[in-house]
Amino acid sequence: MRPRVGAAVTGAALAARNARYGVFDSGDLALHQASPTALLSAGYKAAADVLLYASVSHGEKSGGINLAVPGSGGVASMLVGAERANALELGAKSTLLDNRLQLNGNLFATVVHGYQSNAYDPVARSSYLTNAGDVRTRGIEVEAIVSPVRGLTVRANGSFNDASYLKYANAPCAPERGGTFCDLSGRNALVNSPRWTGNVAVQYSHAVAAGLQGYVNANYAYRAGTYGTLDASDYARIPGYGVSNAAVGLRTTNGVAWDVSLWVRNAFDKQYYTSLWNSGFGSYNAVIGTPRTVGITGRYDF
Numbered sequence: 001m002r003p004r005v006g007a008a009v010t011g012a013a014l015a016a017r018n019a020r021y022g023v024f025d026s027g028d029l030a031l032h033q034a035s036p037t038a039l040l041s042a043g044y045k046a047a048a049d050v051l052l053y054a055s056v057s058h059g060e061k062s063g064g065i066n067l068a069v070p071g072s073g074g075v076a077s078m079l080v081g082a083e084r085a086n087a088l089e090l091g092a093k094s095t096l097l098d099n100r101l102q103l104n105g106n107l108f109a110t111v112v113h114g115y116q117s118n119a120y121d122p123v124a125r126s127s128y129l130t131n132a133g134d135v136r137t138r139g140i141e142v143e144a145i146v147s148p149v150r151g152l153t154v155r156a157n158g159s160f161n162d163a164s165y166l167k168y169a170n171a172p173c174a175p176e177r178g179g180t181f182c183d184l185s186g187r188n189a190l191v192n193s194p195r196w197t198g199n200v201a202v203q204y205s206h207a208v209a210a211g212l213q214g215y216v217n218a219n220y221a222y223r224a225g226t227y228g229t230l231d232a233s234d235y236a237r238i239p240g241y242g243v244s245n246a247a248v249g250l251r252t253t254n255g256v257a258w259d260v261s262l263w264v265r266n267a268f269d270k271q272y273y274t275s276l277w278n279s280g281f282g283s284y285n286a287v288i289g290t291p292r293t294v295g296i297t298g299r300y301d302f
Contacts, residue, residue: 033082035060050094057087061116066128081131085112102145109138111166117191119172119230120278127278132230133168135190137161151205158198163190174233182231189232192275194224194240211254218246228276228286235284241272243289257301265293 041055061083091106115135118127143157165171165184173182188195201219208214222242229236249261269292279285 029065029078031063031065031079033062035062035082046092049096050092052092053090055087055089058085059087060084063114063116064129080116080129081114083112083114083116083131085110087111100147102143104143106141107139108141109136111136117230121172130230132165132171133185134166135163136166137163137190137193153203155201156199158196161193161195161197162188163193163195164188165190172231174231174235176234184232187232189227191227191230194226196222196224196240198222207253208250211252211256212250213253214248214250216246216248218244220244228273229278229284231278233284236276236278238273238276238286241270241289243270243272244268259299260296262296263294266290267292 037057037059039055039057041053043051043053046052063080063082066078066080087108087110089106089108091104093102093104095102112135114131115133116129117132119130119132120127139159139161141157141159143155145153145155147153165187168184170181171184173179199219199221201217203215203217205213205215220242223240225240226238227233227236228238243265244267245263245265246267247261247263249259249263251257251259266289270289271291272289273286274289276284276286
């Protein structure tokens with residue numbers, strides 16, 4: 001593809017338009033992109049109920065062309081480069097205690113070159129796609145599923161993710177720091193990348209009549225604090241939060257599939273933010289999570 005922006009305006013008229021709107025003659029833009037992917041994996045049965053595995057992978061996300069260039073002049077071209085990721089994972093899966101316990105875990109590491117992310121330009125007061133340097137994520141994930149008695153299942157999982165910029169010297173500066181560019185190299189400041197996440201869920205079901213089963217379930221999900229914008233502003237910090245949900249219901253087990261449940265989401269009416277972004281003039285907007293909600297759901301499969 002070869003789009004051309006502003007090529008019809010030249011000389012004094014172009015300079016006047018640039019000053020007013022922050023645009024420029026892009027010249028001819030061309031993008032030819034191959035995006036190869038590869039995956040190599042291996043597994044080993046360490047025991048009858050324990051599987052060890054490893055994988056190495058490479059993936060790419062093609063680049064593109066922005067529809068506008070930031071008015072601050074921070075981007076010399078409208079082109080956005082490709083994002084390239086190399087990942088390594090080592091893990092184990094097991095089924096123990098006569099299938100009453102499952103334990104899974106893995107270690108992971110990923111390096112991303114040319115990490116693509118949305119940035120905000122305060123001069124043009126618009127968002128644009130950019131290559132936000134090189135990024136590394138590494139950490140651990142664990143999961144346990146246990147059924148201690150008939151009808152009762154407990155699930156728990158958690159993860160630690162050390163996500164940081166390996167190199168990002170020309171990052172946009174947060175309003176409180178001033179300037180045009182800031183160096184975020186080495187900082188744990190990736191957008192929407194909490195260091196800790198965790199989930200716990202409990203479900204119990206029991207026959208209450210022939211072909212009829214009652215059940216109750218509850219779950220809690222936790223997410224540590226993270227940044228909502230690329231500039232890692234203190235004002236764009238999303239605090240950590242946890243949300244609890246629960247439900248009670250009846251369902252059939254005799255082949256006629258219907259299910260009726262009474263549920264509550266965000267049971268303790270926790271106020272939290274799901275996202276946060278630059279809105280111009282040094283301010284930020286946020287989306288508040290759904291407050292406590294109670295409802296009833298009926299389902300019939302045919």
